[in-house]
Amino acid sequence: xxxxxxxxxxxxxxxxxxxxRTALYExxxxxxxxxxxxxxxxxxxxxxxxxxxxxxxxxTLKRVGMNWDEGPDIGGNYGPYVQSxxxxxxxxYAHKLVELGGAHYCFCAQQExxxxxxxxxxxxxxxxxxxxxxxxxxxxxxxNGEKYVxxxxxxxxxxxxxxxxxxxxxxxxxDDLDEGVLLKSDGFPTYNFANVVDDHLMAxxxxxxxxxxxxxxxxxxxxxxxxxxxxxxxxxxxxxxxDAQHKLSKRNGDASFQDLVAKGYLPEAILNYIALLGxxxxxxxxxxxxxxxxxxxxxxxxNKSPAIFDIAKLTWMNGCxxxxxxxxxxxxxxEPFYAKTLTRSVNEExxxxxxxxxxxxxxxxPAQIDFVENVLDFSPELYNNKKMKSDAEVAKQALxxxxxxxxxxxxWSNEALFETLKALAQDKGLKNGQILYPVRIxxxxxxxxxxxxxxxxxILGKDETLRRLKEALSKLN
RNA sequence: GGUCCCAUCGUCUAGUGGCCUAGGACGCGGCCCUCUCAAGGCUGCAACACGGGUUCAAAUCCCGUUGGGAUCACCA
Numbered sequence: 001x002x003x004x005x006x007x008x009x010x011x012x013x014x015x016x017x018x019x020x021r022t023a024l025y026e027x028x029x030x031x032x033x034x035x036x037x038x039x040x041x042x043x044x045x046x047x048x049x050x051x052x053x054x055x056x057x058x059x060t061l062k063r064v065g066m067n068w069d070e071g072p073d074i075g076g077n078y079g080p081y082v083q084s085x086x087x088x089x090x091x092x093y094a095h096k097l098v099e100l101g102g103a104h105y106c107f108c109a110q111q112e113x114x115x116x117x118x119x120x121x122x123x124x125x126x127x128x129x130x131x132x133x134x135x136x137x138x139x140x141x142x143x144n145g146e147k148y149v150x151x152x153x154x155x156x157x158x159x160x161x162x163x164x165x166x167x168x169x170x171x172x173x174x175d176d177l178d179e180g181v182l183l184k185s186d187g188f189p190t191y192n193f194a195n196v197v198d199d200h201l202m203a204x205x206x207x208x209x210x211x212x213x214x215x216x217x218x219x220x221x222x223x224x225x226x227x228x229x230x231x232x233x234x235x236x237x238x239x240x241x242x243d244a245q246h247k248l249s250k251r252n253g254d255a256s257f258q259d260l261v262a263k264g265y266l267p268e269a270i271l272n273y274i275a276l277l278g279x280x281x282x283x284x285x286x287x288x289x290x291x292x293x294x295x296x297x298x299x300x301x302x303n304k305s306p307a308i309f310d311i312a313k314l315t316w317m318n319g320c321x322x323x324x325x326x327x328x329x330x331x332x333x334x335e336p337f338y339a340k341t342l343t344r345s346v347n348e349e350x351x352x353x354x355x356x357x358x359x360x361x362x363x364x365x366p367a368q369i370d371f372v373e374n375v376l377d378f379s380p381e382l383y384n385n386k387k388m389k390s391d392a393e394v395a396k397q398a399l400x401x402x403x404x405x406x407x408x409x410x411x412w413s414n415e416a417l418f419e420t421l422k423a424l425a426q427d428k429g430l431k432n433g434q435i436l437y438p439v440r441i442x443x444x445x446x447x448x449x450x451x452x453x454x455x456x457x458x459i460l461g462k463d464e465t466l467r468r469l470k471e472a473l474s475k476l477n
Numbered sequence: 478g479g480u481c482c483c484a485u486c487g488u489c490u491a492g493u494g495g496c497c498u499a500g501g502a503c504g505c506g507g508c509c510c511u512c513u514c515a516a517g518g519c520u521g522c523a524a525c526a527c528g529g530g531u532u533c534a535a536a537u538c539c540c541g542u543u544g545g546g547a548u549c550a551c552c553a
Contacts, residue, residue, distance in 0.1 A: 045551095212546095216549095276490085282491075303490080305484065
């Protein structure tokens with residue numbers, strides 16, 4: 001049987017990290033087995049529907065290279081792939097399930113969701129009186145126009161057992177199961193029902209979802225059983241946490257995929273990082289392309305315990321990805337930031353060259369290059385550096401020597417400039433640092449800069465370099 | 478509260494009874510390299526939640542305790 005997995009998000013906003021990780025694992029399970037990865041939109045709750053959310057889902061998946069084989073936009077043999085378009089299907093199966101004894105019609109008023117009781121004991125198990133209505137009576141009331149829902153009937157007793165790929169064998173008592181609503185009064189199914197019907201109809205073989213579904217899995221199995229269907233292989237994955245107590249969520253303003261990209265994280269790095277949040281290959285390898293992940297991934301190596309999302313490690317990994325980028329590609333990514341922060345024309349290629357190993361996130365760029373635009377007023381104390389044997393007095397000499405030497409310089413490459421400055425030091429009986437350090441300070445006005453004196457000179461160009469050196473020198477006099 | 482799940486360095490994790498004086502990675506400290514800062518190389522600090530068993534031998538198996546999470550909606 002061909003492996004088929006599905007990513008079934010509800011379009012209620014942006015794509016959060018936990019969601020994306022689930023999608024990744026689903027994608028990987030399918031692709032590791034030459035199977036299909038299906039995208040299904042679960043929009044059965046009209047109240048929570050958010051305009052544009054579906055597009056975000058498409059864009060995100062595409063951006064990280066997780067292409068789906070079937071989905072709302074590209075179709076497939078098991079469509080439609082949007083649940084709101086499948087409404088008649090659920091109704092049909094809901095009524096069939098009632099006939100099969102797996103559900104019943106219920107006319108009770110909607111249960112109030114009492115927040116006050118949430119923290120404390122709410123051991124009240126819903127006892128549905130409608131469960132005992134005869135099918136004829138129920139049908140008569142429906143024919144009469146009464147509002148109704150289809151509610152799951154649970155008559156079994158004893159233990160429900162099922163196997164989960166990551167959690168192993170799980171037993172839950174049937175008595176602890178709730179007779180939940182399957183088909184709402186508006187005719188839409190709940191997740192609990194739509195999910196089962198669709199997964200079966202779409203021939204899904206592996207269901208990957210958050211472990212919050214473990215406790216309701218027996219209910220789904222009951223539905224499969226009533227219909228005589230085979231349940232899928234379950235892969236429940238632990239939560240992605242913000243800290244030890246809280247899971248990552250939009251409500252806390254935690255970063256979404258889009259937020260991270262906006263901050264200058266590369267999609268490939270984000271994907272790589274989240275793959276390792278709860279999974280590891282059993283080797284020391286940490287950097288994985290999606291392609292490598294496909295080769296290596298096995299659901300059996302998924303972890304059981306929740307993982308805390310650590311932005312510091314993602315940042316490090318992002319730095320690795322940035323450094324590994326071909327130069328031209330990095331330059332292309334960096335250019336928009338130059339356009340944003342610089343009005344002066346500078347050697348942007350050299351800027352990129354110097355920056356590539358020095359930033360971990362693209363958004364680090366502006367802070368790194370502020371001095372390129374303008375030299376902020378700085379204290380002559382900046383020239384003091386013990387190790388370089390530099391101070392304001394040394395700087396005064398160094399700058400005037402440098403100005404003379406650089407005036408004559410025609411080859412404005414980093415190598416040539418570096419040679420000139422070194423030769424100058426030797427010529428004047430100074431240490432290299434006694435020339436290079438003051439020049440760099442004069443050129444930047446900053447204690448630390450990306451790149452050394454000669455590199456900054458290349459970035460600034462000859463005119464600006466000389467102008468800044470002269471200005472710095474005059475300030476020392 | 479009932480039920481279910483989880484528990485190794487601060488974080489992500491390796492570990493499936495002896496190879497563990499517990500390994501790797503991030504972060505943090507130090508050193509080297511070096512035209513400052515990065516990058517790179519080397520190195521240091523740092524964990525088996527606790528208590529009982531089982532066993533010649535336990536981070537690994539069992540029981541309990543503690544701590545955390547999930548679930549108990551006409552949300553998914």
